[in-house]
Amino acid sequence: MGRVISMAIVLLVFWLTLSGHYTTFLITSGVISAVAIALLAYRMDVADREGHPIHLGLSALTYWPWLVWQIILSALNVTRIIINPSLPISPTLTRVKMSQKTDVARVTYANSITLTPGTISVDIEGDEILVHAITRDNASDLEAGGMDRRCTQFEGSV
Amino acid sequence: MEFLINLVLLLFLSAVTIAIIGVRNLFAVVVLGGAYSFLMATLLIAMDAVDVGMTEAAVGAGVSTVLLLxxxxxxxxxEAPGRHSNVLPMALSVLTGLALVYGTWDLPRYGDADTPMNTYVGAEYLERSIDETTVPNVVTSVLASYRGYDTLGETAVIFTAGIGVLMLLKGRRRRKDEDGEDEGRS
Amino acid sequence: MDVALYFLSWALLAGGGFFCVVGAVGLLRMPDAFTRLHAASIIDTLGVGMIIAGLMVQSGLTLTTARLGIILVLVFFTSPVASHAIARSMRHRNVKPVLSEDRTGEGS
Amino acid sequence: MTMFTVAALALLVSLGLVLVRVLKGPSIFDRVIAGNSVGTLSVLLLAVIGYVFGRPEFIDLAITYALLNVIGTIAVLKFFRYGDLGVGEDEAGS
Known part of the structure; x- marks a missing residue:
């Protein structure tokens, strides 16, 4: 039930952000819509640990800044490749182990790989992710497992 | 700047339209249609027709992509090659297009404040709707309050149509899957 | 407006525009669909991030900034899903990527 | 020339380049990738246009676009994955 309440609050904040007009009638409609949608989500079983993962809130605050930094670094790297007239790419397909247990952390890891320019998670087979990397170096960096450790840490701090 | 944005977006739109005519793979047409809708909606919003742009994005890029798929x-x-000659339809389209362009000559200039639609009831709605309905958006207040019953009827029709389309598509698909079991992939 | 903030938003907007153009050029230059995905993800990350951040600096602590923040979060959560879905359906349709090296041991 | 104009021009240029990829193909997946980028760039262009014209309220629409863009892309790909659509050979492979 806690998840339903927090989901209703998130939805209400979304409504208030988009609305910008704060009269009694409009705020009441917002509250009713938010509660109704949260209850519907509860009945549809999407307001669970996976669909609305509030328990990851705090560890996200340390993981995301690191991820943003990684994104900037690798985006600059891919930019250099694109600007270079000889286009020095060496596309590589590789498999990367993932050590996460829960689905949310696995999705976070796979999404982080995709979000970082230069690597894309293509498929998940068991506890391995099939990754397409734009250069050999990108693939090797990922195989070294720095991001995997970060994600496991992110999961472990729940 | 406004003129430049409109001009460039219109050029992009013509390019996509010509490509849609030329491409024979219907999947590519659906993807191109999605791109067309996004460009069209951006153009509409650049011309201040915010609600039309919103509808175009929702219907063109969202619903119709799903329905077409x-x-x-x-x-x-x-797409199968046409069986008849293309000359007559082509001539008809060009003629209709020319007639429509001719029709626009009588329209007032874009954004003109002295036209009947801006001086007659339109101005009244703009002045009085917030006091009368307390709805901050004039388009919403006209649709949902002044013309409330009309909109209710429209919504009922669209809802029924949507359910009908869904039932048709769903029924057909299941039958096809059962056939597929017997005949293999057709 | 504060001069430092002005230059910050100038830099962010110009940089975001630059990365969008770079991503678009990459989309044209890359040899196959898999590598084009990498170019497109520059637009989705740095292009979107910098331009939205520049606009946020421009509007200060207002409701508009909150709305821009929603766009940023949405794009950051949905764009990897879209990229992954494209890559995955390419694999299921047996589209072979152009590879220099294959470390999967499939010999595909 | 304000900074918003510069950003809007850059976005228009990239929109044009990406459209070339949408039109050229060659495979359907190239079109989907580029179509997705068209959506992302429209979201940005819309946000920037709001500032160029001095009406930043347009940003609500950019949110709608961002949502619809991903729905469109996922819809196309879902049908690719689960539908038994006989894609023409010339368009399926790259």
């Missing part, structure tokens, strides 16, 4: 599911993905 569901329809593609039931048919072939490559």
């Amino acid at each position: 569901s329809a593609l599911h039931l048919t072939k993905t490559d």
Whole structure:
């Protein structure tokens, strides 16, 4: 039930952000819509640990800044490749182990790989992710497992 | 700047339209249609028709992509070459287009404040709707309050149509899957 | 407006525009669909991030900034899903990527 | 020339380049990738246009676009994955 309440609050904040007009009638409609949608989500079983993962809130605050930094670094790297007239790419397909247990952390890891320019998670087979990397170096960096450790840490701090 | 944005977006739109005519793979047409809708909606919003732009994005890029794909599911993905000559339809389209362009000559200039639609009831709605309905958006207040019953009827019709389309698509798909079991992939 | 903030938003907007153009050029230059995905993800990350951040600096602590923040979060959560879905359906349709090296041991 | 104009021009240029990829193909997946980028760039262009014209309220629409863009892309790909659509050979492979 806690998840339903927090989901209703998130939805209400979304409504208030988009609305910008704060009269009694409009705020009441917002509250009713938010509660109704949260209850519907509860009945549809999407307001669970996976669909609305509030328990990851705090560890996200340390993981995301690191991820943003990684994104900037690798985006600059891919930019250099694109600007270079000889286009020095060496596309590589590789498999990367993932050590996460829960689905949310696995999705976070796979999404982080995709979000970082230069690597894309293509498929998940068991506890391995099939990754397409734009250069050999990108693939090797990922195989070294720095991001995997970060994600496991992110999961472990729940 | 406004003129430049409108001009460039219109050029992009013509390019996409010509490509849609030329491409024979219907999947590519659906993807191109999505790109067309996004460009069209951006153009509409650049011309201050915010609500029309919103509708275009929702219907063009969202709903019609899904519906067209569901329809593609039931048919072939490559357009068959036409059996008849294209000359007559072409001439008819060009004529209709020219007639429409001729019709625009009588329209007032874009954004003109002295036209009947801006001086007659339009101004009244703009002045009085917030006091009378307390709805901050004038388009919403006209649709949902002044013309409330009309909109209710429209919504009922669209809802029924939507359910009908869904039932048709769903029924057809299941039957096709059962056939597929017997005949293998057709 | 504060001069430092002005230059910050100038830099962010110009940089975001630059990365969008770079991503678009990459989309044209890359040899196959898999590598084009990498170019497109520059637009989705740095292009979107910098331009939205520049606009946020421009509007200060207002409701508009909150709305821009929603766009940023939405794009950051949905764009990897879209990229992954494209890559995955390419694999299921047996589209072979152009590879220099294959470390999967499939010999595909 | 304000900074918003510069950003809007850059976005228009990239929109044009990406459209070339949408039109050229060659495979359907190239079109989907580029179509997705068209959506992302429209979201940005819309946000920037709001500032160029001095009406930043347009940003609500950019949110709608961002949502619809991903729905469109996922819809196309879902039908690719689960539908038994006989894609023409010339368009399926790259």
